[in-house]
Amino acid sequence: MSQEIKHIISKGLIRLISIAVIVLGFNQIYTSYFLNTDLDNHGPMLLELSHIVDTCDVIYFGESSNFTTHPDDYNTLRISDNIAAKHPNKSFGTINHGAYHVGMFLPLVKQLAMSKPSRTIIVTMNLRTFNQDVIFGPSEANLRLASRFYEPSLPILNKIFASLNHYDNRSGHERDLLKWKAWTYDTLVSHEDSVDFKYNTIRRWCEVPKFLDSAGIQDDAKRQLADQYIKAYAFQIDDSNPMIQEFDELLQVAQQKNIRVVFNLIPENIQDARYYIGENLVWLMQSNRDFLVERYANLGATVVDNLELLPSKHFLDRAVIPQEHYDAKGRELVGLKVADML
Amino acid sequence: MFSTLVDFYAAQALHRQKVTWRRNVFLGISLSANLGLLFAFKYLVLFLPSVDPMIANIYTVDHPFLGFLLQGVYFSIPVGISFYTFQTLSYTLDVYHNRIEPEKHLGHFALFVSFFPQLVAGPIERFSRLMPQLKAKHVVSYKRFQQAFRLMLYGFFIKMCIADNLSPLVDAVYDNPSTFTQWSTWFGTFAFGLQIYTDFAGYSLIAQGAALCLGISLMDNFKTPYFSTSIGEFWNRWHISLSTWFRDYVYVPLGGNRVSLLRWVVNILAVFIISGFWHGANYTFLIWGAIHGMLYLVERLINANKRLPQTRFVLLAGGVAIFICVNIAWLFFRIDSLQQVPRHVNALFQTEGVQNLTLSLPIITMLVTFLIAEILTYNSRFDRLLDRYPTVLRWIVYAGLIWCIAAWAGVTNHPFIYFQF
Numbered sequence: 204m205s206q207e208i209k210h211i212i213s214k215g216l217i218r219l220i221s222i223a224v225i226v227l228g229f230n231q232i233y234t235s236y237f238l239n240t241d242l243d244n245h246g247p248m249l250l251e252l253s254h255i256v257d258t259c260d261v262i263y264f265g266e267s268s269n270f271t272t273h274p275d276d277y278n279t280l281r282i283s284d285n286i287a288a289k290h291p292n293k294s295f296g297t298i299n300h301g302a303y304h305v306g307m308f309l310p311l312v313k314q315l316a317m318s319k320p321s322r323t324i325i326v327t328m329n330l331r332t333f334n335q336d337v338i339f340g341p342s343e344a345n346l347r348l349a350s351r352f353y354e355p356s357l358p359i360l361n362k363i364f365a366s367l368n369h370y371d372n373r374s375g376h377e378r379d380l381l382k383w384k385a386w387t388y389d390t391l392v393s394h395e396d397s398v399d400f401k402y403n404t405i406r407r408w409c410e411v412p413k414f415l416d417s418a419g420i421q422d423d424a425k426r427q428l429a430d431q432y433i434k435a436y437a438f439q440i441d442d443s444n445p446m447i448q449e450f451d452e453l454l455q456v457a458q459q460k461n462i463r464v465v466f467n468l469i470p471e472n473i474q475d476a477r478y479y480i481g482e483n484l485v486w487l488m489q490s491n492r493d494f495l496v497e498r499y500a501n502l503g504a505t506v507v508d509n510l511e512l513l514p515s516k517h518f519l520d521r522a523v524i525p526q527e528h529y530d531a532k533g534r535e536l537v538g539l540k541v542a543d544m545l
Numbered sequence: 546m547f548s549t550l551v552d553f554y555a556a557q558a559l560h561r562q563k564v565t566w567r568r569n570v571f572l573g574i575s576l577s578a579n580l581g582l583l584f585a586f587k588y589l590v591l592f593l594p595s596v597d598p599m600i601a602n603i604y605t606v607d608h609p610f611l612g613f614l615l616q617g618v619y620f621s622i623p624v625g626i627s628f629y630t631f632q633t634l635s636y637t638l639d640v641y642h643n644r645i646e647p648e649k650h651l652g653h654f655a656l657f658v659s660f661f662p663q664l665v666a667g668p669i670e671r672f673s674r675l676m677p678q679l680k681a682k683h684v685v686s687y688k689r690f691q692q693a694f695r696l697m698l699y700g701f702f703i704k705m706c707i708a709d710n711l712s713p714l715v716d717a718v719y720d721n722p723s724t725f726t727q728w729s730t731w732f733g734t735f736a737f738g739l740q741i742y743t744d745f746a747g748y749s750l751i752a753q754g755a756a757l758c759l760g761i762s763l764m765d766n767f768k769t770p771y772f773s774t775s776i777g778e779f780w781n782r783w784h785i786s787l788s789t790w791f792r793d794y795v796y797v798p799l800g801g802n803r804v805s806l807l808r809w810v811v812n813i814l815a816v817f818i819i820s821g822f823w824h825g826a827n828y829t830f831l832i833w834g835a836i837h838g839m840l841y842l843v844e845r846l847i848n849a850n851k852r853l854p855q856t857r858f859v860l861l862a863g864g865v866a867i868f869i870c871v872n873i874a875w876l877f878f879r880i881d882s883l884q885q886v887p888r889h890v891n892a893l894f895q896t897e898g899v900q901n902l903t904l905s906l907p908i909i910t911m912l913v914t915f916l917i918a919e920i921l922t923y924n925s926r927f928d929r930l931l932d933r934y935p936t937v938l939r940w941i942v943y944a945g946l947i948w949c950i951a952a953w954a955g956v957t958n959h960p961f962i963y964f965q966f
Contacts, residue, residue: 211687225944226951233952237907245956344958359951366705366954374960 230359238358245365246352248298252311255296261287261545262315263325264308265299268469268527269534273519276531282467285538286325290545302342304332305449310353312453315460323463325541326453329527330471330491330510333446334438335385335405339378347371391437391487398486408433413479428524429479435525436476436484440491447498454504464504467541468495469527474515476525507544509537546655551578552633553654556640556647568641575637583630586622588826624964625665627823629658631790636672638794645673653679662755666748666963668766668786675761683760690758695928697754699918702946704747706911709955711740714902719879722892729902730892737879738872742771743915744962745784750927769923771871774863776840779871787823791816813845814838824878825965833877840870907953914945 242250255262263269263283270281280288287295298311308326315322331337347370352361364370373381386405393400402408409430414422440447450466457464476484492510499506517533520526529537552575559571636657639645648654657676663669718725718733725733749766756763766785773779780788799812814835821834876889892898904912922930931939 205685207685207687211685211690214687215690221940222943222947225947229948229951237952241956348956348958362954362956363951365956366709366950368958372958374958 233359246349259296260293261323263297265327266303267301269299271528282538286542289542307350309453313355325465328466328468339382466506470513472518549658560647628667662752692928693754693757696750699927700747700750703743705954706949708744711736712959725898725900735872738875774860829877836874
């Protein structure tokens with residue numbers, strides 16, 4: 204080894220150690236004075252979790268299905284409030300944020316301390332989040348940025364990685380391309396005689412004329428909503444689905460921490476899916492549900508199957524979009540069913 | 546690979562030819578291949594049907610050829626095509642003019658074309674400068690690593706702390722200028738000038754640092770351009786590798802300044818407009834180039850008739866005027882279409898907007914730090930500047946920059962602006 208290389212290694216090591224010490228010192232300053240501002244701006248759920256983590260027996264991880272209300276609702280109770288009301292002897296905490304899914308819940312669960320051995324977490328499982336529209340959705344990069352801040356490592360390292368865009372930060376352009384590829388080339392397959400996918404991709408299915416009257420004029424509003432249903436539910440979950448991988452990891456992490464996991468498979472508007480599209484789409488929703496329930500029951504989680512719990516009237520956005528926003532009665536019914544399984 | 550192979554063999558072939566027309570044929574092959582690719586990927590969009598890029602994929606099923614074109618234009622544009630195309634063009638032209646001997650080793654030539662630190666966004670290097678370094682035997686040196694890390698540290702600082710923190714403010718103003726107060730609109734407009742400078746200069750410094758780790762010294766691409774006192778000086782300090790490329794391969798072949806006044810005016814305008822067009826297939830870039838061309842002409846014509854005394858006041862006034870003009874010209878660079886110009890200009894002079902841009906204390910601190918660094922590096926480079934400081938002061942600077950990068954860098958996703966070119 205030449206003298207120069209020895210010189211570089213010795214000086215370099217000293218400098219690397221010095222930089223590491225500096226960064227550790229900076230971590231203290233950053234955590235004390237700047238972390239909360241960053242969390243407020245980019246990852247607010249970690250602060251909320253820190254407020255409840257030491258006191259709650261049950262933590263509900265939810266998204267907008269938990270809290271969305273309508274002016275006509277007779278109350279504003281969330282699903283988690285309805286569950287808590289049935290278990291007054293347990294302390295409940297709720298973590299929820301619109302559009303969040305398992306990708307954000309996973310690092311939060313990793314942050315859960317093991318100090319409460321009898322803890323239960325209820326994690327929202329939204330069937331629609333397994334589709335390509337969500338996986339390659341426009342808000343995904345921002346959500347992944349938030350989850351970067353939830354990772355259980357030095358806060359200043361999380362900040363550095365976030366600044367270096369070390370998360371799934373694919374551009375809207377890339378995501379659009381991937382979504383279109385999936386919609387064009389991913390084929391739907393059925394091994395049952397009763398189900399025949401004449402239009403076996405989302406694109407082909409959407410292209411089919413729908414809601415034509417006797418004069419051949421299309422009802423545009425219904426047609427658009429029908430296509431939304433296809434884009435939302437015409438997919439088949441398998442092991443390669445990124446959400447499955449994250450649910451698997453979440454369950455594994457929780458079990459290592461001796462935390463009981465309850466997956467709340469929230470209701471979808473099966474009634475309207477049947478009306479706008481038909482039995483083929485309902486079959487896809489049900490077979491995906493069967494896949495999830497069987498998989499996670501076998502892996503030791505409690506799966507509360509609420510998929511077909513609510514009729515269409517409980518879905519607030521049913522005239523516009525397939526969305527899991529329920530009225531007060533809907534939230535109550537879901538809450539009661541989950542509470543029964545606790 | 547296509548560009549590499551075409552230029553490698555075309556340059557060798559034209560070098561072997563003694564007859565001019567044959568040399569011209571091989572030069573033509575090289576130029577057509579390079580400019581053809583550049584045209585196909587960057588400018589064909591002007592002539593294709595105006596469709597949503599999302600639809601491009603669908604066309605591959607129903608209209609394979611159109612789909613292929615659209616998909617190529619929208620989704621498959623090679624990274625850094627504008628930069629490496631100019632680099633290989635300069636090589637072929639230099640061989641044609643017998644300024645250099647053609648490279649005989651395909652591997653070495655491929656490395657020259659695709660040398661990774663500068664492949665994506667320059668600096669656009671010349672063969673005569675880069676190739677001897679690529680072939681030289683390199684010895685590991687502590688001093689070189691030290692310089693390299695200093696360059697990268699400062700590059701990361703100005704990209705992540707200045708450009709990425711200004712970016713959300715600039716985006717907000719350019720998206721909805723009328724909702725902001727006059728002060729905020731002016732600030733947002735000028736902040737883009739700072740954003741694009743720190744974004745691009747930051748990239749160039751990181752590229753220089755990365756190359757220096759491998760023993761390769763890339764050319765300086767920026768030298769504190771906003772301290773220029775004339776538009777001519779600005780272009781000697783801004784994106785130097787591109788401006789010198791246009792000078793050597795467009796302006797000089799057109800006759801430079803050894804032509805009639807009218808022809809010279811045309812030459813100047815042509816160079817600046819082509820330079821604008823190089824950035825992309827949008828009229829906004831043409832106008833941006835034309836504005837710079839006009840500014841340059843006005844400045845040269847004023848100086849030709851009456852040379853102003855170079856007093857401090859004149860230099861300062863010139864600097865302020867250039868700073869304002871250049872930053873207003875950036876407006877055309879930043880907007881997506883000409884329809885946005887009246888909306889933005891109206892917002893600059895209206896008083897109805899109520900939203901205010903707020904600058905946090907960390908951002909203000911970093912802007913001041915950057916300004917001081919720019920003043921200190923006016924006639925130097927950051928790595929060389931630090932050589933003059935004692936160890937303790939150097940480490941204070943390192944620690945300060947590391948703090949800014951670690952704790953105060955912007956976090957929203959803003960890729961390097963020049964990656965799109």
